[in-house]
Amino acid sequence: MKRDKQTNLRKIEKEILEISDLVKEIAVIVYDGYLLALIYPDFQKAKEHRILHLENEIKWYAVELYNIEAHERYKIKEYKIVGTPLPKDDKGEIDRSKLAVCMQEQISPAIIIEEEPRDIVYQHIKKFLSTLSREPILLSSHLELDLHLDSLNYVELLTFIDQSFAVHITESEFSQMMILKELYHYVSKNKQKITDTEINWHMILSEKIDYEPVTSSAYLKVYRALFLPLFKLYFSLTIHHPENIPKQPCIIVPNHQSMLDGFMMMAALPKGVSENTFSLAFEMVFGTKIMGFITKRAQSILIDYNKSLKTSMQKSASILSKGHHLLIFPEGARTRDRKLLEFKKFFAILSIELDIPVVPVVLDGTFEALPTGKLFPRPLPVIIKYLKPVYPKGLSYDEMTAKVKKAIDDEMTAHPLH
Numbered sequence: 001m002k003r004d005k006q007t008n009l010r011k012i013e014k015e016i017l018e019i020s021d022l023v024k025e026i027a028v029i030v031y032d033g034y035l036l037a038l039i040y041p042d043f044q045k046a047k048e049h050r051i052l053h054l055e056n057e058i059k060w061y062a063v064e065l066y067n068i069e070a071h072e073r074y075k076i077k078e079y080k081i082v083g084t085p086l087p088k089d090d091k092g093e094i095d096r097s098k099l100a101v102c103m104q105e106q107i108s109p110a111i112i113i114e115e116e117p118r119d120i121v122y123q124h125i126k127k128f129l130s131t132l133s134r135e136p137i138l139l140s141s142h143l144e145l146d147l148h149l150d151s152l153n154y155v156e157l158l159t160f161i162d163q164s165f166a167v168h169i170t171e172s173e174f175s176q177m178m179i180l181k182e183l184y185h186y187v188s189k190n191k192q193k194i195t196d197t198e199i200n201w202h203m204i205l206s207e208k209i210d211y212e213p214v215t216s217s218a219y220l221k222v223y224r225a226l227f228l229p230l231f232k233l234y235f236s237l238t239i240h241h242p243e244n245i246p247k248q249p250c251i252i253v254p255n256h257q258s259m260l261d262g263f264m265m266m267a268a269l270p271k272g273v274s275e276n277t278f279s280l281a282f283e284m285v286f287g288t289k290i291m292g293f294i295t296k297r298a299q300s301i302l303i304d305y306n307k308s309l310k311t312s313m314q315k316s317a318s319i320l321s322k323g324h325h326l327l328i329f330p331e332g333a334r335t336r337d338r339k340l341l342e343f344k345k346f347f348a349i350l351s352i353e354l355d356i357p358v359v360p361v362v363l364d365g366t367f368e369a370l371p372t373g374k375l376f377p378r379p380l381p382v383i384i385k386y387l388k389p390v391y392p393k394g395l396s397y398d399e400m401t402a403k404v405k406k407a408i409d410d411e412m413t414a415h416p417l418h
Contacts, residue, residue, distance in 0.1 A: 009035075012066070012074060020062035021045050022054065025086045027094050031103070034077040037063065038102060040085055043178075050175040050307075052154060054144055055081055060333060067336065068373040080106045081145055114138045121165065121188045124196050128160050129180075141180045152345065155310045160199045166192035171307040201349050204310065205317040213319050216299055217275035220266070223298070224274050227267040235264075235369060235382040242270040244359060244386040249320050251347050251358045252277065254384075255340055255408050256329040258366035260377060265327060265363065266298060268384050278319045279327035280312065313346065320354050330404070338367050338418075340409055348392075348400035357389040358400065360407040364417040383417055 009028045016026055016037070024042035028035055039058060046054050058081065067075045080103070087098035116122065116139055129137050133147040143149045149157070154174065162168050167190045169177075177183040231237040245252070254265055262279065269277055281300040301319070303312040320326055331341040351358050365382035387407050392400055 008074065012070075012076070013037075016062055016066050016076075019065050020058065022049070022051070022058055023062050025094070027086050027096065027099055027102075028076065029096075029099055029103070031078070035075065036103075037076045037079040038086060038099065038106075039063075039079055039081050040083075041081060046178075047176055050172050052144075052171060052175050052178075052307075053151060054178075064336060082106060083142060083145055112136070112138060112140075114140060117184065119188070120194055121191060122184050124164060124194070125161070125180075125184055125187065127196070128157065128164075128199075132156065137180070139181045139184070143178050143180065143183070147180075150344075151309050152349070155204065155313070156199055156201075159204055159310070160197060161187055163197040163199065164193075164195050165190075171309070202353050205314060205350070205353050207314060209311065209314045209318070211315050211318055213278065213299075213315075213322060213324065215275070220275050220299065224267050224269075224271070227263070231264060231267055231382070234379050235365070235377075236379075237264070237268065237382045237384070239268050240383070240385040242273075242386050244388050245270065245273055245325075246357055246359075246389055249323050249356055250325055250389060251320070251351055251356060252325060252327045252361060252386075253330055253347055253358055253404055253408075254327075254361035254363040255412075256331045256334050257338070257363060258334060258370045258372075260366045260370045260382075261329065261334075261363055262327075264366060264382065264384070265361070269327075273325060276323075277325040277327055278316075280316065280329070313350070316350055317354060320350060320356055326350070330401070334372055335367065336372060340405060340412075343401050343405040345397045345401040348395075348397045348404070351390075351400055352392040352395065352397060355392060357391045358404055359389045360387040360404045360411075361385065362387065362408055362411045364412060368418060381417065385411060387411060 012028045012035070013026045017023055022042055022045050023039055024045075025040040027038045029038070030036075039062075041054055041058060046057075051057050059079070063076050063079050070076075082102065087095040087102055089095040116126075126137050129147065132149055132153045135141070135147050137147065141147050154171070158169050158171075158174060165187050167187050169186070177186055252265075252269075254261065262281065266274065266277075266279065278299040278301060280303050282303060301312055301315050303309065316326055328347045330343040330347050332344050333341060335341055347358060350356065362383070362385040365380060368378070369380045369382060370377040390400065390403055390407065395403065
């Protein structure tokens, strides 16, 4: 029986290794009654693919791709990314007897003391990083895996380096220096000046960019006229409280359950609002030749967290400042179990810095109508509820993010569709 279990675990490991070349080593173990994966990434492959968000790539394009097809009993419920190779035995194979120790080291990492450069460039960078991360900052720190910086932190960091040292680093170049030591050496070598510049989101969003929003109101009117009746007929779509959308520019924030959601929302926005609304769309999905035809006509901003987040935020700010609405799915990915994912504070930054309200939206039923991995939707009921707007006055980014997520979660809990 134990041998059968080990065989199944090795089979899972093999499947995940075949799915993603970013996974160099993996060990699946039974931990507290569920399956947990210890993953050692291929950092060189990540550089070759110019990936900034390694953990995100491994989660969605390795672990979750495996989970889509896996039986519930064999799904990976949790994973941990390790920065060093997994323990090996004399044959060079993973030593499973040492995985418990490896796991414990991830939970309670040892305190490391390193000798650090004393020059002013390093000290300025370290000081700024301390405003972004609560983790110990070491020369050997991986900016994502050790310091837990996210895509918004990267925008702040690269802007700081640009302003403080006159070193412009593109996202593509940045992907080659995810270790603090690499970044420090690059900045030190290429610096044109040394200052300690204060960076904030108001400054970042106020930078002038060459962008003029292009509206496609005629196309959106036709789209709404054709698809809204179809969605109401096929999905028994019901729409509640569209009057909660204010006349002033606002950010419309729905939860994300399915590939249907964007299409559903653009059809379900009230007449007059739809034509004045732009939306954020992931370039990986909507930047293809097939989807590009729709994207160009649907007033969409393509976003790629690995190369153009700052520009996307600045375009979003430009759209809102010109009197348009903006539709953002703050989870950045579809739920796999109906539970809300973490809300990214992208929308909260825009709301607070531009003093623009946020309209939380409950979008429910598309999870069942078109589950992840399925191609054809089923005729199951879908509901869209526009909740009361949340105004930014007196709120921090984190407070705004939490308040909007809570409003959606509370409504879905109080009035579940399924």
